Amino acid sequence: MISRYSEFLNYYKKSMNSIKTILLACILGIVLGCSNSKSENGTKEREDHTALNFEQKAKDLVAAMTLEEKVSQMNYESPAIExxxxxxxxxxxxxxxxxxxxxxxxxxxxxxxxxxxxxxxxxxxxxxxxxxxxxxxxxxxxxxxxxxxxxxxxxxxxxxxxxxxxxxxxxxxxxxxxxxxxxxxxxxxxxxxxxxxxxxxxxxxxxxxxxxxxxxxxxxxxxxxxxxxxxxxxxxxxxxxxxxxxxxxxxxxxxxxxxxxxxxxxxxxxxxxxxxxxxxxxxxxxxxxxxxxxxNEGAHEISGDAKEASAIAVKAGTDLNCGDSYPALVAAVQDGLITEAELDVSLERLFVARLKLGLFAPEGAVKYENIPYDVVDSEKHRLASLVTARKSMVLLKNQNNTLPLDKNKIKKIAVIGSNADDLEVLLGNYNGYPTAPVTPLEGIKQKLPNAEVTYSIGSKLAEGLPVFEAMPQSVLFTNGSLKTEGLKAEYYDNIAFEGTPKHTRIDKTVDFTWRTNPPFEDMRYDSYSVRWTGILSVDKTGNYALGGEAFSSMKLFLDDELLMQRQDVHHPKKIYEYVKLEAGKKYKIRFECVQNNTEHAIMRLLWESPKENLAKEAISNAKDADVVVLCMGISPLLEGEEMKVKVDGFSGGDRVHTKLPKTQTDLIKKIIALGKPTVLVLLNGSALSINWENDNVPAIIEAWYPGQAGGTAIADVIFGDYNPAGRLPVTFYKDINDIPAFSDYDMKGKTYRYFKGDPLYEFGYGLSYTSFKYSNLQVQEVIEAGNDVRVTVDVENVGGLDGEEVIQIYVQNPNADAYNPHKTLSGFDRVSFKSGEKKTLSFNIDKDQLSIVNNKGEKVVQPGTYQLSVGGSQPSENRIKNGTVITKEITISGSPVKI
Missing domain, CATH: 3.20.20.300 (Glycoside hydrolase, family 3, N-terminal domain)
Incomplete structure (x- = not known):
């Protein structure tokens, strides 16, 4: 600590000859000298550190920086200032x-x-x-x-x-x-x-x-x-x-x-x-x-260059730049577009954040640094993922109590669909990588160890999206003689393919996932590159999808021409191109992948070969099965952030319509025509207009992108080891034309709060294997404007199974104009009940949930009569009659109150 302080002080004595700066250096030496270091008097040091004011320390740090150093710290990649x-x-x-x-x-x-x-x-x-x-x-x-x-x-x-x-x-x-x-x-x-x-x-x-x-x-x-x-x-x-x-x-x-x-x-x-x-x-x-x-041309175009844009952003309060524009702030200050003092405001905020995270704290000061690494994807955490996946399942339809299935009576089950055995649809996007993911197919196999479980894809997820598999060794050769199957693999211990490869071998296929272990023990796990070269030759002429998957960057060449590349590590997904390959022709192929600064390496050379009739095997399996499970939906390869998707029904990561792709609906209709007991499991991230399926499939489960334990959770619901209680957080419309245009940001006509039509499934909807009855709703009938509302209600599980219920409170305002919601969720809770158990539950409705916004832009609670409902879903006439929803009128008295 003493030596670091001396170095720091000497630097400032040489570079800035002022008493003020020397004093500041002394302060910073004391503050930062203990950073990430051990002390003979560690306890006292920690006490001193936490007693210091983070804001003052941030000011001291910023004041000691040059302009260039300040600007460097306002970029998401902030370099060291030694x-x-x-x-x-x-x-x-x-x-x-x-x-x-x-x-x-x-x-x-x-x-x-x-x-x-x-x-x-x-x-x-x-x-x-x-x-x-x-x-x-x-x-x-x-x-x-x-x-x-x-x-x-x-x-x-x-x-x-x-x-x-x-x-x-x-x-x-x-x-x-x-x-x-x-x-x-x-x-x-x-x-x-x-x-x-x-x-x-x-x-x-x-x-x-x-x-x-x-x-x-x-x-x-x-x-x-x-x-x-x-x-x-x-x-x-x-x-x-x-x-x-x-x-x-x-x-x-x-x-x-x-x-x-x-x-x-x-x-x-x-x-x-x-x-x-x-x-x-x-x-x-x-x-x-x-x-x-x-x-940028074609974007907002409010400024001429990075210098001006960066000054505008910082002046408006954007402290940190994810991007590469803020380095221009040096010139912006020099040209008078912004002052250094204005930069200091943002910098101090950023350094307070780093100080609050303990990034400059002495060892032992922050309790969170003692969390052991073995918690990562631990057994306890895997169980929590399973519990959460179960809770997320929404039972949309269960005609004649088709579900749960009796696993003891099933001898043969057909699992069909592109989403049945796809890791991508478990993980969604912005995801990590679990060590033991369970797909729906695997979950069903584990649930039925004594039954025959068949699997077939049945159809493409959507026309234009390949059914990926690793490119097989039967079409890959090391040279033009086609005598040795596989590709020549060169493993470099750097990220630039420089020098002589550390290792060279023949890889029969390129289908690798390396976690914290590198391909070879003498290489770093997070910094290497691999080049595979050889010949691709197929025995059937046709259109093939050639693609790859890698966490870091990758390039694929065909006959020395770049076919595709991905260098964006921020959105790692499969990429592909369709090409026509001629039978017997020898194509030079080169696949290059770089692993750079990450601990999880994926390097896969993928393809889709022409397939004539995917449905044939699926229909055959379904005919022979006691029951069919269809795993359909969408994929993170089709919906997501600013994507280059070349598939009908999808555009730029968005969807053009809300129907299932035709490839899937055609298959579903063929399967249903067989008359077999059928369960439809949807894996998707957004609402679907499954009108035909709702009318014709006896049981439907919405499973979303369910995480690493999704397959187990789906099987638990299908076979009755878990009683579903999830609810829809979005409205499932019957047709996309039922709502206004996508680009229309007016809320009128969109979401359950403004939609006046008849949805396929409404927000808050979800079924259970048991039944709940509501009674004894207690609420003050007259409430003065500006007060919260206290609600109590009795809820009883009147069915034969234990289960959870999502109690939902809605407030309807009959007097709301077209610019305010006519109905809004105002309270909810998820509660577990034993069969026959009755509980009295209490809720507090915040006054904000009773408010509207007037034409002056003011939030106010207006006097008047409101309808309050409590139940397992939104209110309807039938639900009120059968006791699954209970309602009461309340009156807001007094004068309008601003909130």
Whole structure:
């Protein structure tokens, strides 16, 4: 510590000859001298450190930097500043439903599946698990000197945008269409991530994307959102306000689009709303390369260059840049576009965050650094993933009690569908990599060890999307003689294919997943490159899909021409191109992959060969089976973030319509025509218009992208080892033409709060294997405007099975105008019941849930008569009659009250 202080002081004596700077250096020497070091008096040192004011320490740090150093720290890739003992730091990390893109991790259901649990307590549990794994992984990385992307403690999660339109490809990353549900779940998730230590943050959570952002993906860099005051305050902002005020979220990510004519990352009104109105005291980070949209042609084009754009963004409160625009801030200061003092404001926020994370704390000061690495994807965490997946399952239809199936009576079962045995649909996007994932096929096999389980794909998921498999050794050869099967593999111990390969061998196929172990013991697991070369020759002329999958970068060459490449490690997915190959012709093939700074390596050379009749085998299997399970839906290869998808029905990651692809519906109809007991399992991230299927398939389960234990959870529901209780967090419309255009950001006509039509399945819908009855609703009939409402109700499990019930409270405002919701979720809870058990439950409805927004943009509670309902779903005449929903009128008295 003494030597580091001396070096630091000498540096400043030489470089800045002023008493003020020398004093500052002394302060910084004391503050930073203990950073990440051991002390003879460790306990006293820790006490001194936590007693110091983070804000003052941040000011001291920033004041000691040069302009160039300051600017360097405002980029997501922040380099080390050695003379200040500031280590390198990368701000980019993801944990949407488990620690993402950093190798091994427990993978929970995709966020839309988490929303379907309607379970706040479960959100707390899984976020604590995720943050445990995040902390453990960070400290393991840091112990090896690794401080790159996906290795820090600042997480760009959760995505709490409203899933206002089912066509949006990224809607699966959200908590659904209702701001109250999204806010309640996000508060629990964020608190679990950020921890409960009074001095230090466990992680930094980031609520994104602020504001009014939900597709279309193709327009996100240029779209200008101009919602009405009613829509902004009723739908687009309340959950953001809630996570600021109730969860203390420490970071906000601004969106790509413009809001009211100004890019969100350069919008002073939005940052003022956050800081001045809501009390947000963290930092704002740009969405990735969003600042470039300020000056890129065809985007917002509000500035001439990076220098001007960066100055606008920082002046508007965007403290951190994910991208490469902010280095231009040096010239921006020199040219007078922004002052160094204005940069200091952002820098101090960023360094307070790093200090609160304990990144400069002495060893032992932060309790979270003691979390052992063996918690990562541990048995306990795998069980939590299974429990969560079970809770996310929504039973949509169960005609004549088709489910649960009796596993003791089944001798032969046919599992059919592209999603039955696909890891991709378990993991969704923004995911990590579990060590023991279970697909639906595997889950059913494990459930029926004594039955015959057959599997067939049956159809492509969609026309134009290949059915991938590893390119077989029978078509790969080391040279033109075609005598030796496989490709020549050259393994380099660097990422640039430099020098002589460390190892050379023949690989029969290229289908590798290496975790923390490299291909060879004498190579680093996170820094190598591999080149496979040889000949591709097929025995049948036709159109073949050639593709690959790799976590880092990859390139595929055919006859020395680049066929495809992917260098984006941020969205690792399979890529492919269709090419015509002639039988007997010898094609030179070269496949290159680079593993760079990550612990999980995927290197797969994939293809799809021409297949004449996928349905034939499926129909044959179904004819011979006692029961059929169809695993259908969509895929993260079709819906997601700004994707280059060449498939009918999909565009840029979004969807054109909400029907199942025709390839699947054609197959489903053929299977149903056989008259076999059939269960349809949907794996997807967004609503589906399965009208024919709802009319003709006896049992339907919505499974989402269910995480690593999804197959087990699906089998548990099918065979009755778990009683489903999930609810839809989005409306399933009968037809996409039932709602306004995708690009229309007016809420009128969209989501259950504004939709006046007849949906296929409404928000909050879900069935159970047991039945619940509601009675004795107690609520004060006259409430003064501005007061909360207290509700109690008796709920009884009147069925023959134990189960959970999602109790939902809705408030209907018959007097609401077209700009305010006519109905809104105002309370919910997920409660378990034994068969025959009765419980009295209490709820508090916040006055905010009774409010509307007037034409002045004011939130007010208006006097009048309201309809309040409590039940397992939205109210309807039949549900009220059979006691599954109970209602009561309440009167709000007095004068209108602003809130």
């Amino acid at each position: 003379h200040l003992n500031i280590p390198e730091y990368n701000w980019w990390n993801e944990c949407l439903h488990g620690v993402g893109r950093a190798g091994r991790a427990t993978v929970f259901p995709q966020a839309i599946g988490l929303a379907a649990t309607f379970d706040k307590n479960q959100m707390s549990e899984i976020s604590e698990i995720i943050s445990d794994e995040a902390r453990a992984k960070h400290h393991e990385f840091a112990s090896r000197g690794k401080r790159g992307i996906y290795q820090g403690l600042t997480y760009w999660t959760p995505n709490i945008n409203i899933f206002r339109d089912p066509r949006w490809g990224r809607g699966m990353e959200t908590y659904g269409e209702d701001p109250y549900l999204a806010g309640e779940l996000a508060v629990r998730f964020i608190k679990g991530l950020q921890g409960d230590d009074p001095n230090y943050l466990k992680l930094v959570a980031t609520a994104k994307h602020f504001a009014v952002h939900s597709g279309p993906e193709v327009d996100r860099h240029s779209f200008n959102a101009e919602p009405s005051p009613q829509d902004f305050l009723n739908t687009y902002s309340p959950h953001f306000e809630k996570v600021v005020k109730e969860a203390g979220v420490y970071s906000i990510m601004c969106a790509y689009n413009s809001y009211q004519g100004e890019p969100c990352c350069g919008n002073k009104d939005l940052s003022s709303l956050l800081r001045d109105n809501w009390g947000f005291d963290g930092y704002i980070v740009s969405d990735c390369w969003a600042i470039k949209d300020f000056y």
